[in-house]
Amino acid sequence: MSLPLLEGDRRERVHALARELHADPELAFEEHRSAQRVSALLEAEGFTVERGVGELPTALRASRGSGSLVAALCVEYDALPGIGHGCGHHLIAGASVGAALLLADALAADPSLDLTVQVIGTPAEEHGGGKQLLIERGVFAGVHLALMTHPTPHTDTYDPVGSTSQAVGRWRATYTGRGAHAAANPSEGVNANDAAVIAQVAAGLLRQRVKDGRRLALVPQQSGVTNIIPATAVVDFECRAPDLEEFHALHESLLDCLRAGALATGCTLEVEALEPLYEPLRQDDLLGGLWNEAMAERGRPLAGSTGVMAASTDMGNVSQHVPSLHPFVGITGVDAALHTADFAAQSAGPEGYRLLDDAAAAMAHVVRRVAADGDLRSQVLARAEELAAR
Incomplete structure (x- = not known):
């Protein structure tokens, strides 16, 4: 299966979204303009958008398709006080939105693809545990797999299999x-x-x-x-x-x-x-293997697992309930540490947006492979059922 990429005006619109988020950072639970920008782009692309889901004004869910396999792409957009997007959430948001557009293309090209794509806007990752609140309030109910990617200040691409967070x-x-x-x-x-x-x-x-x-x-x-x-x-x-x-x-x-x-x-x-417990991240091995295929095709050789990351993420909470993937991908040439103003500045360069493109293509590849392959689909659904029963 070839790896489609964002191209032309749509690629520019996704990049423009990421640039706008970067230039206008908003703190946890205050991401009103960010959520509106994400909603507006997806609505213009034919997604059905629900705003304020889970009783969180800056949360959203945008849906496309009506298939029995439900794949969620998580969007983060909160920034750090006094620093801005020192964790690269503008790229995280852009990559997930870009993946959603590529999957919308796949649905249009193949009406038999038994897939529903959801983009879930998740506030307050830095502080506040927005994803856990959305889990408790049923926003992730019925989701069979969930994905997002995280930029890092390294030139390497890490194998997500075996990695976790604290x-x-x-x-x-x-x-x-x-x-x-x-x-x-x-x-x-x-x-x-x-x-x-x-x-x-x-x-x-x-x-x-x-x-x-x-x-x-x-x-x-x-x-x-x-x-x-x-x-x-x-x-x-x-x-x-x-x-x-x-x-x-x-x-x-x-x-x-x-x-x-x-x-x-x-x-x-x-x-x-002060906020919900952030649980450790459970990377799904099957999804990780499909991700690695896509990264290899994009010319990003794997550098081994990160093991236990010192950082924490509320995507860990999602991964305890739904088969999930949260790979860490390095921005070539960026040496500034996460959660610094230097990383916020460096991640806005051309290599950050090249990573956005590659991550969008890779996430779309993972979802398409699961949706189109009966054996992979069965394995993911079985894992989803197992986690839901915990």
């Missing part, structure tokens, strides 16, 4: 003590900030017992003045691990550090989750 959870700890005048009667106060300091020291000492590759971070949020014993202190914290068992164990150890601060100072402690 689970991550984020919380807010609030200490409550008792305020007092710092000079006149400090002994009558219960210093909430001291509790936060003790927790940070304990977490620092915990690091020597944390295995390589596991991560924890505490970021104090409190402010105050020197002549007041602070009655409250707030610490935002997170932890990461490659599997859920280790993640929950690390989380409990970190909670012990926070409890130590409360116990030592006499403060009370309240902990609340």
Whole structure:
């Protein structure tokens, strides 16, 4: 099966979409203009667009076809505060939209292709877990496979088979003590900030017992003045691990550090989750093999698996419920690290858009192969049924 590419005016429209997203970054759950741009392009291409799906104003679902195999292409478009698209979401969005247009062409050329294509606009990947919210609210119900691609600051193309991402959870700890005048009667106060300091020291000492590759971070949020014993202190914290068992164990150890601060100072402690848990990424081997075929045809030799990426993604949550693929593909010549202003700038160059074209073609290839091959289709549907029953 040959590998069609975006061409002509349609390629320019997809590139223009990515450039507009890059030039007008919006933060999590605030991606109104981005979602509208994606919706407008797909609507103009004959897709039926539902806006605000899953009770999220910046989420969308655009559909084409009515086949029994339902393939979802995930679109991300939230940016990073003060950085913009330092994770390449403009390219992620463009690649998924481009793949959808190529699959629309396949449906038009072969009416017997038993396929429904959905483009799902997923807000708040950076913070907020938009995909998990959409899962909980039924937006991914009935989907049999889901794909997206992620640019990286490397010249290599990575084999997605065997790669994964870390689970991550984020919380807010609030200490409550008792305020007092710092000079006149400090002994009558219960210093909430001291509790936060003790927790940070304990977490620092915990690091020597944390295995390589596991991560924890505490970021104090409190402010105050020197002549007041602070009655409250707030610490935002997170932890990461490659599997859920280790993640929950690390989380409990970190909670012990926070409890130590409360116990030592006499403060009370309240902990609340800031966003849904991001689960580890399960790359589907069958989909990965088809992706690798397409990358080889595009002249992107594989450099082996990335193994466990230090980063986390809410696409991991999708992959726990639906056979999924989230390959990492390097932008040739880009050496800036992800989540930096330099990467945001470098990813907007010509090589970033060449990657967009190749990723769009490869994702479309994966879906077409599954839809057209009875054996592959049966394997994917069986896997989808297995995951849905978990």
